[in-house]
Amino acid sequence: MFNKAKPAATPDRPSNAPPIPPLPDLPSPSAGRAPSPAAPAPSPIASSRGLSTLSSDLQFDGNVSGAGDLQVDGAIKGDVRVGRLIVGETGAIEGAVTAEYLEVRGRVVGAVAGKQVKLVSTAYVDGDITAEQLSIDIGAYFQGRVLQSRRDTPAPVASAPRPASVETATPAPTTANAAAAPQTIEMKTL
Numbered sequence: 755m756f757n758k759a760k761p762a763a764t765p766d767r768p769s770n771a772p773p774i775p776p777l778p779d780l781p782s783p784s785a786g787r788a789p790s791p792a793a794p795a796p797s798p799i800a801s802s803r804g805l806s807t808l809s810s811d812l813q814f815d816g817n818v819s820g821a822g823d824l825q826v827d828g829a830i831k832g833d834v835r836v837g838r839l840i841v842g843e844t845g846a847i848e849g850a851v852t853a854e855y856l857e858v859r860g861r862v863v864g865a866v867a868g869k870q871v872k873l874v875s876t877a878y879v880d881g882d883i884t885a886e887q888l889s890i891d892i893g894a895y896f897q898g899r900v901l902q903s904r905r906d907t908p909a910p911v912a913s914a915p916r917p918a919s920v921e922t923a924t925p926a927p928t929t930a931n932a933a934a935a936p937q938t939i940e941m942k943t944l
Contacts, residue, residue, distance in 0.1 A: 810844040817849070826860070833864075843876050858894075867903075 805823045808814060812828035823838040826845035839853040845860035856868040858877040871885040875893035884901040 805840075808845075810842070839868075841877075 805825055807825045808828045808830065810827040814828065814830045815832060817832040817834070818824070818830060819833075819835040821837045823840075824834070824836045825840040825842060826834075826847060827842040828844070829846045829848075831848045833849040833851070834847055835852040837853065838855045839851065839857070841847060841856075841858045841860040841862060843859045847860075847862045848864060850865045850867075851862055852867045854868060855870045856866065857872045857874065858866075858879055859874045860876070861878040862881065863879075864881045865884070866879060866881055867884040869885065870887045870889075871883055872889040873879055873891060873894040873896060875891040877891075877894040877896070879894070879896045880898060882898045882901065883896070884903055886903050888900060888902070890896060
């Protein structure tokens with residue numbers, strides 16, 4: 755209905771220039787074409803689900819959870835746990851935030867946890883951040899602690915408890931050359 759023809763070339767970009775690859779976390783505008791080998795594949799999170807939006811004129815009191823993608827331009831008072839979260843410049847969240855990918859452009863007051871956390875220059879975050887990857891742009895406000903979580907961290911191996919009836923004792927060295935002498939350990943059974 756309101757179609758407008760696009761010019762073939764702009765003064766900044768000639769028509770024979772190669773196409774600009776999409777950002778890695780955004781879906782490609784040309785989903786029908788095969789991706790070029792030089793362009794990174796779009797994120798499976800962004801392309802497999804739609805983006806839900808809480809618009810700037812809405813306020814939500816309560817917890818939000820789900821596996822989908824959410825953009826918050828309004829206000830949420832409560833905990834948010836989603837797959838991918840974008841807090842827009844007008845967005846505000848008061849509560850704990852957990853997401854695989856989190857981009858903050860607005861305000862978050864509460865603990866933040868995610869695999870990838872990005873604070874854009876307009877971000878205001880007051881709370882602890884736990885992330886595998888953290889990016890803070892110049893101009894972003896952040897107050898709190900940063901805890902780096904690691905992927906596939908092996909669980910600590912607990913040593914086997916000693917039986918209560920076995921007691922070990924190590925005698926203290928008495929001479930200067932005792933460090934070179936082998937140590938003996940006495941075991942007493944009760």
